[in-house]
Amino acid sequence: MKFELTSExxxxxxxxxxxxxxxxxxxVLNDLYSEDIIPIITELENxxxxxxxxxxxxxxxxxxxxxxxVNTRNxxxxxxxxxxIAVFFNELYSDDAADILNYLPIKLREEIIANIKDVELSVNxxxxxxxxxxxxxxxxxxxxxxxxxxxxxxQTIDEVRKQAENVEKLYSIYVVDDNxxxxxxxxxxxxxxxxxxxAISEIxxxxxxxxxxxxxxxxxxxxxxxYDLETMPxxxxxxxxxGRITIDDALDVITEQAAEDIQAMAGVSAKVExxxxxxxxxxxxxxxxxxxxxxxxxxxxxxxxxxxxxxxxPAMAFFIPLITATGGNVGVQSSSLxxxxxxxxxxxxxxxxxxxxxxxxxxxxxxxVICTIVLLFVLLIGHPLKLGIVVSIxxxxxxxxxxxxxxxxxxxxxxxxxNPALASGPFITTFNDLLGLAVYFLVAGMLFNL
Amino acid sequence: MKFELTSExxxxxxxxxxxxxxxxxxxVLNDLYSEDIIPIITELENxxxxxxxxxxxxxxxxxxxxxxxVNTRNxxxxxxxxxxIAVFFNELYSDDAADILNYLPIKLREEIIANIKDVELSVNxxxxxxxxxxxxxxxxxxxxxxxxxxxxxxQTIDEVRKQAENVEKLYSIYVVDDNxxxxxxxxxxxxxxxxxxxAISEIxxxxxxxxxxxxxxxxxxxxxxxYDLETMPxxxxxxxxxGRITIDDALDVITEQAAEDIQAMAGVSAKVExxxxxxxxxxxxxxxxxxxxxxxxxxxxxxxxxxxxxxxxPAMAFFIPLITATGGNVGVQSSSLxxxxxxxxxxxxxxxxxxxxxxxxxxxxxxxVICTIVLLFVLLIGHPLKLGIVVSIxxxxxxxxxxxxxxxxxxxxxxxxxNPALASGPFITTFNDLLGLAVYFLVAGMLFNL
Numbered sequence: 001m002k003f004e005l006t007s008e009x010x011x012x013x014x015x016x017x018x019x020x021x022x023x024x025x026x027x028v029l030n031d032l033y034s035e036d037i038i039p040i041i042t043e044l045e046n047x048x049x050x051x052x053x054x055x056x057x058x059x060x061x062x063x064x065x066x067x068x069x070v071n072t073r074n075x076x077x078x079x080x081x082x083x084x085i086a087v088f089f090n091e092l093y094s095d096d097a098a099d100i101l102n103y104l105p106i107k108l109r110e111e112i113i114a115n116i117k118d119v120e121l122s123v124n125x126x127x128x129x130x131x132x133x134x135x136x137x138x139x140x141x142x143x144x145x146x147x148x149x150x151x152x153x154x155q156t157i158d159e160v161r162k163q164a165e166n167v168e169k170l171y172s173i174y175v176v177d178d179n180x181x182x183x184x185x186x187x188x189x190x191x192x193x194x195x196x197x198x199a200i201s202e203i204x205x206x207x208x209x210x211x212x213x214x215x216x217x218x219x220x221x222x223x224x225x226x227y228d229l230e231t232m233p234x235x236x237x238x239x240x241x242x243g244r245i246t247i248d249d250a251l252d253v254i255t256e257q258a259a260e261d262i263q264a265m266a267g268v269s270a271k272v273e274x275x276x277x278x279x280x281x282x283x284x285x286x287x288x289x290x291x292x293x294x295x296x297x298x299x300x301x302x303x304x305x306x307x308x309x310x311x312x313x314p315a316m317a318f319f320i321p322l323i324t325a326t327g328g329n330v331g332v333q334s335s336s337l338x339x340x341x342x343x344x345x346x347x348x349x350x351x352x353x354x355x356x357x358x359x360x361x362x363x364x365x366x367x368x369v370i371c372t373i374v375l376l377f378v379l380l381i382g383h384p385l386k387l388g389i390v391v392s393i394x395x396x397x398x399x400x401x402x403x404x405x406x407x408x409x410x411x412x413x414x415x416x417x418x419n420p421a422l423a424s425g426p427f428i429t430t431f432n433d434l435l436g437l438a439v440y441f442l443v444a445g446m447l448f449n450l
Numbered sequence: 451m452k453f454e455l456t457s458e459x460x461x462x463x464x465x466x467x468x469x470x471x472x473x474x475x476x477x478v479l480n481d482l483y484s485e486d487i488i489p490i491i492t493e494l495e496n497x498x499x500x501x502x503x504x505x506x507x508x509x510x511x512x513x514x515x516x517x518x519x520v521n522t523r524n525x526x527x528x529x530x531x532x533x534x535i536a537v538f539f540n541e542l543y544s545d546d547a548a549d550i551l552n553y554l555p556i557k558l559r560e561e562i563i564a565n566i567k568d569v570e571l572s573v574n575x576x577x578x579x580x581x582x583x584x585x586x587x588x589x590x591x592x593x594x595x596x597x598x599x600x601x602x603x604x605q606t607i608d609e610v611r612k613q614a615e616n617v618e619k620l621y622s623i624y625v626v627d628d629n630x631x632x633x634x635x636x637x638x639x640x641x642x643x644x645x646x647x648x649a650i651s652e653i654x655x656x657x658x659x660x661x662x663x664x665x666x667x668x669x670x671x672x673x674x675x676x677y678d679l680e681t682m683p684x685x686x687x688x689x690x691x692x693g694r695i696t697i698d699d700a701l702d703v704i705t706e707q708a709a710e711d712i713q714a715m716a717g718v719s720a721k722v723e724x725x726x727x728x729x730x731x732x733x734x735x736x737x738x739x740x741x742x743x744x745x746x747x748x749x750x751x752x753x754x755x756x757x758x759x760x761x762x763x764p765a766m767a768f769f770i771p772l773i774t775a776t777g778g779n780v781g782v783q784s785s786s787l788x789x790x791x792x793x794x795x796x797x798x799x800x801x802x803x804x805x806x807x808x809x810x811x812x813x814x815x816x817x818x819v820i821c822t823i824v825l826l827f828v829l830l831i832g833h834p835l836k837l838g839i840v841v842s843i844x845x846x847x848x849x850x851x852x853x854x855x856x857x858x859x860x861x862x863x864x865x866x867x868x869n870p871a872l873a874s875g876p877f878i879t880t881f882n883d884l885l886g887l888a889v890y891f892l893v894a895g896m897l898f899n900l
Binding site: 263278 | 638
């Protein structure tokens with residue numbers, strides 16, 4: 001059942017395009033879901049793409065468009081006129097249509113909208129384009145089925161019949177009053193199991209979770225995940241029902257957020273993928289490497305102050321990587337734990353003092369174990385006791401300080417609405433490298449002068 | 451609408467428990483969804499928990515149980531007899547019930563099952579407990595609504611009426627043949643819009659995505675996300691319909707996977723949270739710190755071989771943090787990009803050669819920029835040209851090698867079915883630290899001896 005795109009398949013497919021072997025192409029495409037056709041389209045040349053797309057029905061093409069990667073899609077659009085593109089839009093839900101338009105130049109956008117035959121759809125799209133794409137208004141679709149609180153089951157079924165083509169996956173009908181204010185919902189199951197004359201007001205559930213258009217997409221996703229909701233109605237400030245959000249959109253937000261956090265931790269900026277162009281990859285990685293490099297050079301300059309000490313005790317240099325690596329590891333551990341606890345919405349807000357106290361204790365235990373091992377190793381290798389003590393004491397302070405820095409930084413970033421995951425990336429390791437060096441040489445300076 | 455648990459609220463709530471202010475407690479609890487009661491229950495003393503739970507109806511309690519953190523739940527269970535616990539189980543779906551039982555000692559598990567009044571439920575639970583919790587069989591619920599291919603709409607509605615109490619969120623009915631083999635599905639919408647006499651065989655959709663019981667949970671989640679499915683039927687090897695999986699379960703798998711990846715990258719093992727006990731935190735962090743420490747000590751031993759060189763040119767030591775930090779940063783960047791591309795299921799499988807070539811080019815460009823800056827800096831600071839050249843050349847090789855190591859390691863881990871995200875953690879930074887030191891001192895050894 002699961003389709004995997006291989007290079008053998010691709011070669012065969014492309015040669016079928018070249019020889020215009022329509023029978024083969026159609027039989028292959030017929031067996032595939034639109035989601036499986038997407039990677040094929042992505043790999044093809046632009047002219048080949050157009051050839052394949054004209055073999056598919058409009059619904060499949062519009063599904064492919066709404067899930068294609070932005071650049072590929074915009075490339076394909078260059079082969080079509082706005083009128084031709086508008087035809088595919090007739091098959092789209094308003095939210096997917098608005099998403100696609102959001103990534104197009106304004107002129108093309110307006111031309112496409114002007115050519116959409118379905119007047120209701122173009123009105124809906126225009127409304128959705130007014131919202132930021134990362135708020136509930138930008139996530140929602142206008143298509144939904146609603147019934148009036150004063151109607152009965154029969155009237156509702158008639159209404160479903162009228163509206164039904166708009167909504168593919170449907171299991172609940174929103175209930176509104178005469179002013180379109182959201183009052184609750186009634187499940188399709190209840191409709192099926194009730195008599196025609198039953199009043200909606202008797203069977204509807206008034207207790208419904210809704211959100212306002214201006215709420216941020218991560219909040220929306222959080223709420224849907226927390227309360228296990230498959231769809232959620234969106235209301236405006238007057239409480240009027242204006243749209244609905246489905247779980248698949250929330251899921252995309254959650255997946256994207258996780259990817260962003262991982263990229264922040266890894267020091268890769270922007271939405272970049274391994275198979276992007278070299279230039280894009282360099283641009284997303286180099287700035288972070290330069291930050292790290294800056295830290296390294298600063299460290300070099302700092303150590304220059306201690307050149308005399310290094311000449312006297314060259315063995316001091318041996319433990320520099322140990323000190324910096326430990327500081328970095330501890331910092332990343334601490335910050336990632338805080339980042340996760342910030343992300344867990346239902347976590348109980350502990351006082352910062354209580355948090356730091358536990359951080360301190362954990363650091364203390366970890367530091368004690370590591371310092372003991374290191375001290376034994378240094379002596380075992382035959383270095384003087386004094387060096388062992390210097391390294392151990394420095395390491396101890398590094399673990400404790402790096403824990404505290406790793407804990408506080410994401411909290412501060414979060415306060416300023418910056419993604420706290422940045423605190424687990426190159427910033428913290430660079431900072432902790434410098435912190436480690438400073439502690440090490442200061443401790444050495446004090447102890448060796450005794 | 452959104453409830454936030456504050457310490458003021460908690461104090462007030464706990465004092466209401468102490469004074470047995472049932473009116474206050476009931477009014478507060480009535481306004482809350484079960485998902486909001488969970489953090490309150492978590493923060494209470496065990497005896498207080500029981501007091502609060504007995505104020506709630508069985509359905510709410512069972513919802514709370516199925517979403518509570520395992521330790522808290524098992525703690526609460528110690529206050530109840532198996533018979534009392536079984537009462538709550540009658541309100542649960544089979545999959546949630548099996549999940550809870552999976553975390554209990556076998557004896558208690560058997561006692562609870564023996565006391566469940568609903569015979570069908572206990573049979574279902576016993577079946578589910580046979581499956582691994584991280585495969586489709588372990589994720590699925592037995593509750594579903596199905597109809598026979600040979601029936602008509604009227605018969606189907608009657609069947610829905612019979613089975614309906616089992617399924618809360620329902621928008622599609624599975625269609626099976628006389629042998630219970632899955633044949634397709636029919637949407638509730640179609641049922642509502644069709645005449646009573648219409649044959650199911652005329653209106654059902656035969657094209658349905660299903661999965662086998664043995665498929666792994668991450669595959670299940672991937673498929674549901676890719677094809678935008680809210681529920682998916684599960685079949686056994688004979689194609690018989692045995693259960694269904696809902697998107698909320700897939701969502702949990704995806705969220706957990708992301709959390710695991712981040713912990714692997716941060717060097718925190720096991721499912722640990724910032725507010726866990728000190729001992730648990732130490733246990734999950736110390737092993738990774740010891741790996742890093744081992745690397746640091748190995749590095750120290752290695753540098754011991756170059757003591758004479760360090761005495762002659764102590765400034766060499768200044769650039770050790772620069773070398774190791776750059777290697778670490780580059781390695782983490784490279785591996786995280788590979789990890790993400792491995793996670794993107796629809797990514798086209800490029801040849802390893804093509805991948806490495808692009809990695810090499812990106813590394814080359816990054817290295818060139820960094821080396822130029824570093825060379826200028828070293829000269830500016832007044833170090834000899836030779837040292838600048840050594841540092842730059844070493845840095846160049848470190849960037850290129852760390853990129854390659856960072857790219858290959860997750861691919862190898864993935865081949866052996868180990869979470870590739872581990873490659874972005876302390877392992878890679880430790881390894882690259884050592885790699886960087888080796889390159890640095892070898893280059894220095896060669897050039898300074900000229």
